[in-house]
Amino acid sequence: AAGVIQSPRHLIKEKRETATLKCYPIPRHDTVYWYQQGPGQDPQFLISFYEKMQSDKGSIPDRFSAQQFSDYHSELNMSSLELGDSALYFCASSFGRGSGANVLTFGAGSRLTVL
Amino acid sequence: DQQVKQNSPSLSVQEGRISILNCDYTNSMFDYFLWYKKYPAEGPTFLISISSIKDKNEDGRFTVFLNKSAKHLSLHIVPSQPGDSAVYFCAASANRDDKIIFGKGTRLHILP
Numbered sequence: 264a265a266g267v268i269q270s271p272r273h274l275i276k277e278k279r280e281t282a283t284l285k286c287y288p289i290p291r292h293d294t295v296y297w298y299q300q301g302p303g304q305d306p307q308f309l310i311s312f313y314e315k316m317q318s319d320k321g322s323i324p325d326r327f328s329a330q331q332f333s334d335y336h337s338e339l340n341m342s343s344l345e346l347g348d349s350a351l352y353f354c355a356s357s358f359g360r361g362s363g364a365n366v367l368t369f370g371a372g373s374r375l376t377v378l
Numbered sequence: 379d380q381q382v383k384q385n386s387p388s389l390s391v392q393e394g395r396i397s398i399l400n401c402d403y404t405n406s407m408f409d410y411f412l413w414y415k416k417y418p419a420e421g422p423t424f425l426i427s428i429s430s431i432k433d434k435n436e437d438g439r440f441t442v443f444l445n446k447s448a449k450h451l452s453l454h455i456v457p458s459q460p461g462d463s464a465v466y467f468c469a470a471s472a473n474r475d476d477k478i479i480f481g482k483g484t485r486l487h488i489l490p
Contacts, residue, residue, distance in 0.1 A: 266419070280446070296477060298480075303482075304482065305380075305382070305467070305480040305481055305482040306480045307480075308477045308478070309481065319476070319477050321477065326439055346396070353421055353422070355421070361433060366412075366424045366427070367424070367478065368424070369414075369421030369422045369423070370421050371419065371420050371421045371422055373419075
């Protein structure tokens with residue numbers, strides 16, 4: 264069965280550079296969530312989209328932006344990268360909003376390293 | 379402020395015995411709780427969940443217990459198997475249509 268696809272799996276950037284992470288949800292899933300997991304930390308919710316509209320916002324820095332496109336894939340854009348942005352970025356998708364009624368399925372993550 | 383707390387960073391259990399992973403939460407608005415399992419180089423995988431209207435949910439070797447008055451839940455795995463070695467995340471949401479908040483995770487080692 265198709266899973267949540269994230270690309271790239273690994274990304275190395277310099278400080279102040281820009282990075283873009285992509286997430287392709289499970290077919291027919293219309294909701295996408297982005298989480299950031301720093302070393303030794305819990306996954307922190309960043310932002311979510313339902314039917315291409317932002318549905319919730321968490322601890323996402325102003326330097327980051329995201330959107331969901333007409334084909335339901337999502338991109339997380341990170342600018343003016345800082346060392347502290349080095350983390351594992353997970354994308355998850357579900358059909359319909361909700362962690363309860365519809366279990367989130369996670370991708371394998373994109374590891375960003377900022378040098 | 380950590381709303382979902384897993385105070386044990388790691389746990390070692392003998393194969394065949396019971397593994398008990400604990401989780402505490404502070405937000406009384408949480409009404410849906412989940413456990414996710416994560417292997418290295420993979421994303422978290424949903425394991426089991428429980429609604430606040432229940433105090434127990436069982437699925438095969440996995441049982442989740444919820445004590446609302448204590449704001450505490452636990453995951454029991456019995457019997458523990460080598461493939462259960464992973465990081466287990468406790469998570470919660472304030473309603474079924476909301477984002478989930480994760481704990482820091484507990485790394486479970488199943489010893490042969």
